Amino acid sequence: MSAALAVTDLVAGYDPGVPIVNGASLTVAAGEIVAVLGPNGAGKSTLIKAIAGVTPVQSGSVFLGEEDITRLPAHRMVRHGLAFVPQTENIFTGLSVEDNLLLAAGILKPTERAGRIAEIYRFFPDLARQRRLAAGRLSGGQRQMAAIARALIVAPRVLMLDEPSAGLSPKLVEGVFARLAEIRAHGVAIVLVEQNARAALAIADRGLILVEGRERHEGRASELWGDPRVAELYLGGVRA
Amino acid sequence: MNLQFLADGILTGAMIGLGAIGVTLTYSILRFANFAHGEFIAWGAYLALGVASASGWLVAGAAIPIGPLSFGWGLVLALLIAMPLTGLLALALDWALFARLRDKASSITVVMASFGASMALRNLLEFLFTSRPAYFSRELQIAIRLGWGVRVTADQLALVALTAILVISLNLVLSRTQIGRSMRAVSENRALARVAGVDVDHVVRVTWLIGGALACASGVMIGLVVQIRPFMGFDMLLPLFAAAILGGIGSIPGALMGGLVVGIAEALSAATVGAEWRAAAAFVLLIGILLIRPAGLFGARE
Ligand SMILES: Nc1ncnc2c1ncn2[C@@H]1O[C@H](COP(=O)(O)OP(=O)(O)OP(=O)(O)O)[C@@H](O)[C@H]1O
Numbered sequence: 001m002s003a004a005l006a007v008t009d010l011v012a013g014y015d016p017g018v019p020i021v022n023g024a025s026l027t028v029a030a031g032e033i034v035a036v037l038g039p040n041g042a043g044k045s046t047l048i049k050a051i052a053g054v055t056p057v058q059s060g061s062v063f064l065g066e067e068d069i070t071r072l073p074a075h076r077m078v079r080h081g082l083a084f085v086p087q088t089e090n091i092f093t094g095l096s097v098e099d100n101l102l103l104a105a106g107i108l109k110p111t112e113r114a115g116r117i118a119e120i121y122r123f124f125p126d127l128a129r130q131r132r133l134a135a136g137r138l139s140g141g142q143r144q145m146a147a148i149a150r151a152l153i154v155a156p157r158v159l160m161l162d163e164p165s166a167g168l169s170p171k172l173v174e175g176v177f178a179r180l181a182e183i184r185a186h187g188v189a190i191v192l193v194e195q196n197a198r199a200a201l202a203i204a205d206r207g208l209i210l211v212e213g214r215e216r217h218e219g220r221a222s223e224l225w226g227d228p229r230v231a232e233l234y235l236g237g238v239r240a
Numbered sequence: 241m242n243l244q245f246l247a248d249g250i251l252t253g254a255m256i257g258l259g260a261i262g263v264t265l266t267y268s269i270l271r272f273a274n275f276a277h278g279e280f281i282a283w284g285a286y287l288a289l290g291v292a293s294a295s296g297w298l299v300a301g302a303a304i305p306i307g308p309l310s311f312g313w314g315l316v317l318a319l320l321i322a323m324p325l326t327g328l329l330a331l332a333l334d335w336a337l338f339a340r341l342r343d344k345a346s347s348i349t350v351v352m353a354s355f356g357a358s359m360a361l362r363n364l365l366e367f368l369f370t371s372r373p374a375y376f377s378r379e380l381q382i383a384i385r386l387g388w389g390v391r392v393t394a395d396q397l398a399l400v401a402l403t404a405i406l407v408i409s410l411n412l413v414l415s416r417t418q419i420g421r422s423m424r425a426v427s428e429n430r431a432l433a434r435v436a437g438v439d440v441d442h443v444v445r446v447t448w449l450i451g452g453a454l455a456c457a458s459g460v461m462i463g464l465v466v467q468i469r470p471f472m473g474f475d476m477l478l479p480l481f482a483a484a485i486l487g488g489i490g491s492i493p494g495a496l497m498g499g500l501v502v503g504i505a506e507a508l509s510a511a512t513v514g515a516e517w518r519a520a521a522a523f524v525l526l527i528g529i530l531l532i533r534p535a536g537l538f539g540a541r542e
């Protein structure tokens with residue numbers, strides 16, 4: 001079976017000649033969560049931004065199933081089934097919750113839009129209640145849910161999230177991650193970039209540790225959590 | 241004092257407002273102040289004049305006034321044709337100039353380029369049509385008395401109604417349609433809009449079309465109540481920007497409200513202290529409002 005997402009030897013950065021992601025590879029199968037961990041500035045955000053077409057790719061390839069989507073502009077990636085929830089500013093605060101969802105539904109056939117949004121509301125009942133509210137007035141947890149809902153509208157094959165737990169209380173993180181597990185159960189391949197290694201490895205199937213723009217360690221989530229080399233590198237030897 | 245200034249101010253304000261909406265739209269989508277916007281107003285008026293004259297030659301009766309109005313259906317047709325044409329002119333200018341600078345040059349470079357484009361477009365009009373004023377109609381109109389000393393012509397009422405129709409339609413487009421949502425999304429966060437599947441280049445094109453079309457409507461209004469001259473748009477530039485900033489740059493209702501405030505302030509000062517102070521009065525008001533509300537009447541605080 002071919003992977004839902006296969007990234008090979010990716011080199012990417014903001015200025016030509018200054019690679020931030022330096023030869024990173026990553027595969028995710030349908031119905032699998034892969035956690036991307038690593039110290040601050042390791043290039044985790046840059047890696048998924050490059051996959052999503054937001055940051056320029058210098059070399060390497062990105063395949064979605066059998067399709068080569070390397071260097072497609074970001075708005076075309078979505079049409080191919082790759083959805084991305086950025087680390088910050090991941091929702092249009094000036095638009096209502098419903099307009100955020102309608103906007104994302106723009107790439108669906110007009111006849112499918114209402115049905116898909118209704119499905120998303122069943123999955124996120126909180127958002128259904130707040131549909132008329134400007135998204136900027138949602139609480140932190142609801143905002144993260146809205147951002148995920150926005151990405152899910154297009155029924156993506158691959159969902160990439162950049163630190164969805166940032167700024168949330170442990171209880172809310174639990175809620176968000178429980179949702180991710182349900183999304184995985186629907187067969188979506190998930191790339192989860194996280195600072196919160198404990199929470200991420202607890203739900204992930206596999207994990208990889210990115211250091212200086214390439215993967216240093218890779219393995220089953222449970223093994224990575226127990227690996228002393230990982231603990232030393234990633235957590236400075238102290239495990240929370 | 242009678243209330244005539246109010247009627248005059250609302251009409252001027254409507255013309256300024258339609259132009260200011262274009263300025264504010266371009267600013268919110270492309271983040272630059274387009275000084276060539278006044279030229280879209282003038283070009284819109286001349287394009288409409290061209291179509292109206294052609295229809296007058298081709299079809300007898302196109303120029304015969306409709307009821308109490310001073311113009312015939314030829315001008316209505318001309319407006320409907322010239323609006324998209326002016327939109328295309330704006331699109332062509334973007335393609336030829338702004339798009340080439342947008343991603344490479346600093347925003348001040350783009351602004352200066354728009355200044356250059358403004359001069360070139362204006363001089364081209366002077367070259368083609370000389371600086372002698374032209375008119376859509378030479379019919380004289382009898383003013384209707386509305387009471388409280390207010391007199392308006394049928395043309396003026398029609399133009400205020402046209403403004404209302406255009407602004408309401410634009411609001412419906414922005415709030416109810418997919419392209420409207422996309423425009424609001426791009427204006428808030430261009431990178432996220434891309435991630436959400438919005439084709440930003442398409443949104444930019446639509447923005448120019450709408451801005452150009454509204455500028456044309458504004459030009460036709462000025463041409464009808466004042467006159468058509470190559471400088472007619474350039475002379476509107478300061479009031480346009482005053483209105484856009486006053487309303488809160490980026491806000492559509494703000495631009496219209498700003499236009500009305502500037503228009504009424506100008507008319508009030510013309511009626512009280514003298515017509516030569518009208519521009520000054522508008523700017524004193526602008527400064528006053530910005531001191532109290534730095535983000536403008538409808539602006540969101542950054
Ligand atoms: N827009 C940008 N332009 C230029 N350099 C950038 C930009 N964004 C990030 N960088 C640089 O790229 C490097 C990696 O940043 P990145 O955001 O990918 O790290 P990260 O692993 O996501 O870190 P964190 O855990 O803090 O989110 C950093 O050195 C950063 O300074």
Ligand SMILES: [Mg+2]
Binds near residue numbers: 044045087162
């Ligand atoms: Mg990051």
